[in-house]
Amino acid sequence: MTARVDSAPADSQAEAFKRLYPDQYYRRFLSQNTRPDGRSLTQTRPASVVLGVITSADSSALIKIGNTTVIAGVKLEVLMPKDPPDQGCLQVNVELTTLCSPEMRDNRPTEVPSFLTQQVDAAVRGSSAWQPQALCIQAGRAAWAVYLDLYVLCADGVLLDACVLAAMAALNALRLAPVDVTDAGNVVAAGNDAMTDGTSHPQQPYALSKQGTPLTLTCAVIDDRLIADPSSEEESLAATVVSTTVDGQGHVMGLQHAGGGVELSTAHLQQCITAAQDRHTDLFRVLSSAQPPDH
Amino acid sequence: MELLSPEGLRQDGRRPRELRNLQSAVDTLGNADGSATFELGNTKVMAAVFGPRAAQGKSSGGRRDADIRCEFAIAAFSQSERKQLSKRDRRILEVRSMLKEALKANVLAELMPGTTIDVYVQVLAADGSIGAASLNAAFLAVADAGIPVKDLMAACVVGLVQDTPILDLNQMEEQMSRGPSLMMAMHVGLKKIVVFQADGRMPVEGVETLAELAEGGCQAVGKAMRSVLLDNTRKLALARGPVRL
Numbered sequence: 001m002t003a004r005v006d007s008a009p010a011d012s013q014a015e016a017f018k019r020l021y022p023d024q025y026y027r028r029f030l031s032q033n034t035r036p037d038g039r040s041l042t043q044t045r046p047a048s049v050v051l052g053v054i055t056s057a058d059s060s061a062l063i064k065i066g067n068t069t070v071i072a073g074v075k076l077e078v079l080m081p082k083d084p085p086d087q088g089c090l091q092v093n094v095e096l097t098t099l100c101s102p103e104m105r106d107n108r109p110t111e112v113p114s115f116l117t118q119q120v121d122a123a124v125r126g127s128s129a130w131q132p133q134a135l136c137i138q139a140g141r142a143a144w145a146v147y148l149d150l151y152v153l154c155a156d157g158v159l160l161d162a163c164v165l166a167a168m169a170a171l172n173a174l175r176l177a178p179v180d181v182t183d184a185g186n187v188v189a190a191g192n193d194a195m196t197d198g199t200s201h202p203q204q205p206y207a208l209s210k211q212g213t214p215l216t217l218t219c220a221v222i223d224d225r226l227i228a229d230p231s232s233e234e235e236s237l238a239a240t241v242v243s244t245t246v247d248g249q250g251h252v253m254g255l256q257h258a259g260g261g262v263e264l265s266t267a268h269l270q271q272c273i274t275a276a277q278d279r280h281t282d283l284f285r286v287l288s289s290a291q292p293p294d295h
Numbered sequence: 296m297e298l299l300s301p302e303g304l305r306q307d308g309r310r311p312r313e314l315r316n317l318q319s320a321v322d323t324l325g326n327a328d329g330s331a332t333f334e335l336g337n338t339k340v341m342a343a344v345f346g347p348r349a350a351q352g353k354s355s356g357g358r359r360d361a362d363i364r365c366e367f368a369i370a371a372f373s374q375s376e377r378k379q380l381s382k383r384d385r386r387i388l389e390v391r392s393m394l395k396e397a398l399k400a401n402v403l404a405e406l407m408p409g410t411t412i413d414v415y416v417q418v419l420a421a422d423g424s425i426g427a428a429s430l431n432a433a434f435l436a437v438a439d440a441g442i443p444v445k446d447l448m449a450a451c452v453v454g455l456v457q458d459t460p461i462l463d464l465n466q467m468e469e470q471m472s473r474g475p476s477l478m479m480a481m482h483v484g485l486k487k488i489v490v491f492q493a494d495g496r497m498p499v500e501g502v503e504t505l506a507e508l509a510e511g512g513c514q515a516v517g518k519a520m521r522s523v524l525l526d527n528t529r530k531l532a533l534a535r536g537p538v539r540l
Contacts, residue, residue, distance in 0.1 A: 066325075069324060073372030153341060154327075
């Protein structure tokens with residue numbers, strides 16, 4: 001961005017054409033079955049996951065899909081479980097930072113963060129890995145509350161994909177310390193000899209279950225064709241976008257088609273699901289190979 | 296609890312005039328015209344600059360200089376206890392106005408009339424000295440955006456603990472210390488002070504001691520920032536092909 005390496009007049013003409021007629025500019029690429037960034041229509045951008053980037057959080061992940069960057073941090077607290085008494089709780093919050101796009105300050109979208117929050121929350125709770133009972137320390141007295149905060153640092157398309165990936169990366173990296181509740185109601189590190197309640201807690205920090213990790217692929221529909229993993233430019237040109245969340249175990253966990261004045265055929269939907277399953281394999285590999293710095 | 300041990304070491308093992316591990320990088324975000332991360336120990340800040348671009352907003356049309364706008368935010372997980380600070384929180388507004396005033400002094404705004412420069416700073420992890428770290432990140436992002444500035448600007452925090460001046464306070468030292476503290480930003484080449492925020496009661500002679508230590512700190516931070524910017528410039532120069540001199 002800072003230094004434009006290319007300065008040939010042909011490039012500036014292309015740049016001018018792109019600015020004046022973004023649709024036509026894009027459709028010329030599309031007619032050649034390619035995209036301005038050199039990808040084929042179904043090709044996704046590389047993803048990366050780095051764990052443990054925030055030392056003040058109980059677990060954290062910085063993820064990138066192309067330029068799109070999301071940071072996720074988990075904070076744990078011990079709360080008195082209310083209803084039901086043997087379950088911990090989860091609170092997800094997604095925020096778009098002002099850093100994430102040039103337009104963010106003057107017209108900050110209010111509904112996008114709520115939509116992302118709701119979708120990420122649904123993806124986490126819907127997965128077979130999510131067992132709120134596993135967060136219980138002692139029924140009726142103490143349970144873990146998991147606060148999952150996501151910040152979009154750079155928005156270049158597929159925000160939902162990036163948020164779900166970041167959320168899963170941070171939750172997978174989370175380790176719960178073994179703790180017990182004393183008779184006085186204080187929460188102490190487990191392994192204390194004074195404990196006599198007979199419950200058996202694992203003595204090592206333990207992870208939450210990782211089965212059925214939900215991951216999302218967003219596709220844009222331009223001229224009745226599906227464009228996988230669109231950039232923000234492509235999303236703005238698209239008639240609609242479809243976000244498909246699958247769990248890698250043969251389940252679809254969510255399929256969002258926001259309308260946008262375009263009807264989709266069932267063939268399209270099937271194509272979206274197949275593409276999402278392929279993308280799940282990719283992203284899951286990236287997710288599993290990410291190692292926290294200390295381990 | 297004593298912040299300085301009898302041997303004169305701090306809780307984290309540092310000597311009184313020692314900086315924490317400093318790491319910074321520019322061009323870290325794809326969308327922005329300039330971006331940077333700045334880390335000081337566990338404190339981690341990210342900054343992005345958009346602009347200079349044609350004036351945004353109502354009042355900026357027809358200005359004779361660039362309008363510099365700042366936003367500042369702190370992530371909920373950045374501190375030891377989860378906390379969501381609103382945009383209108385006093386602490387947020389205080390840092391935001393400091394950033395804006397400091398950048399006004401630093402950027403050659405009169406060279407870019409009728410434009411807006413947006414500088415956004417996000418604290419990701421807070422372990423003390425966040426104002427100074429934010430200003431350093433903001434400056435690096437401004438430099439990365441290729442915006443003309445007066446000089447390299449660097450900031451640091453110093454404080455007085457048990458009558459000993461200490462450099463680069465962490466969160467615990469900021470909270471536990473009952474002594475005075477000083478956040479200073481300076482143009483390190485011109486040796487001119489841009490921001491000077493001293494809090495707490497101190498003897499008149501103490502001001503000079505602290506300012507001297509802060510100047511040393513700013514020079515050290517500035518040196519590290521300069522080398523990051525030079526490395527980046529070298530990388531960009533080579534990307535254009537072989538450099539002919």
